[in-house]
Amino acid sequence: MNVIEIEQLRFAWPNGQVVLDIPELRVRRGERLFIKGASGSGKSTLLSLLAGIQTPHQGSLRVLDQPLARLSSRARDRFRADHLGYIFQQFNLLPFLGVLDNVLCALTFSASKRARLGGEARAEAQRLLAALQLPETLHQRPVHSLSVGQQQRVAAARALIGAPPLVIADEPTSALDSDNRGAFLQLLFAECERQGSTLLFVSHDAQLETLFDRAESMQTLNRRLAC
Numbered sequence: 001m002n003v004i005e006i007e008q009l010r011f012a013w014p015n016g017q018v019v020l021d022i023p024e025l026r027v028r029r030g031e032r033l034f035i036k037g038a039s040g041s042g043k044s045t046l047l048s049l050l051a052g053i054q055t056p057h058q059g060s061l062r063v064l065d066q067p068l069a070r071l072s073s074r075a076r077d078r079f080r081a082d083h084l085g086y087i088f089q090q091f092n093l094l095p096f097l098g099v100l101d102n103v104l105c106a107l108t109f110s111a112s113k114r115a116r117l118g119g120e121a122r123a124e125a126q127r128l129l130a131a132l133q134l135p136e137t138l139h140q141r142p143v144h145s146l147s148v149g150q151q152q153r154v155a156a157a158r159a160l161i162g163a164p165p166l167v168i169a170d171e172p173t174s175a176l177d178s179d180n181r182g183a184f185l186q187l188l189f190a191e192c193e194r195q196g197s198t199l200l201f202v203s204h205d206a207q208l209e210t211l212f213d214r215a216e217s218m219q220t221l222n223r224r225l226a227c
């Protein structure tokens with residue numbers, strides 16, 4: 001089954017600038033896809049469509065077989081909470097909440113994620129944080145007191161909890177040095193594989209692409225825009 005299916009997708013921002021014109025993109029279940037592209041090439045715009053924050057103006061976009069544009073905005077919010085894990089570029093953690101509470105908050109709005117846990121939520125949050133190598137001594141600390149690399153692991157655990165079928169990561173390694181980037185990616189891959197999550201990872205750092213099953217560039221995806 002394909003987790004993502006895009007056909008003849010076009011999207012423009014209100015100023016009329018066409019940012020995406022993608023004839024086709026398919027992502028298989030369990031695949032680890034790297035999407036690269038220069039600043040301004042439309043990476044974040046594509047992710048906002050896949051997450052159902054924006055909807056396409058033309059063409060078809062299906063995530064987990066759901067045509068997102070046909071859902072109401074409320075149904076898209078629910079779909080996102082239930083089926084997606086999202087690692088934001090700036091992590092978007094709640095700075096004064098503790099590490100564990102930041103991870104657990106991903107379950108608050110999703111009965112599906114809670115149902116997929118198969119065990120106690122706190123124990124699963126602790127397991128994920130340990131798998132991502134965040135020491136237990138930090139689990140109660142407010143996240144604002146953590147280093148950038150540690151915050152990134154909290155953001156990854158929050159995206160992974162409840163085994164969402166699709167995990168989207170938007171440049172989450174840009175603040176790390178190359179050794180730490182590689183190590184973090186291997187941990188992320190291992191957890192995605194363990195729980196059967198497809199990973200879509202966006203970055204302008206083309207050095208990372210060899211670590212993935214497949215890489216696509218925004219330039220190639222958007223080839224019609226260059227004509």
Ligand SMILES: Nc1ncnc2c1ncn2[C@@H]1O[C@H](COP(=O)(O)OP(=O)(O)OP(=O)(O)O)[C@@H](O)[C@H]1O
Pocket residue numbers: 013014015019037038039040041042043044045046204
């Ligand atoms: N909310 C918005 N309203 C209008 N234009 C926007 C909006 N968001 C992005 N754009 C425009 O869409 C184009 C693509 O932006 P986008 O953020 O998707 O690129 P990107 O590849 O993610 O860039 P970066 O690597 O710098 O984050 C840019 O020209 C940008 O100015």
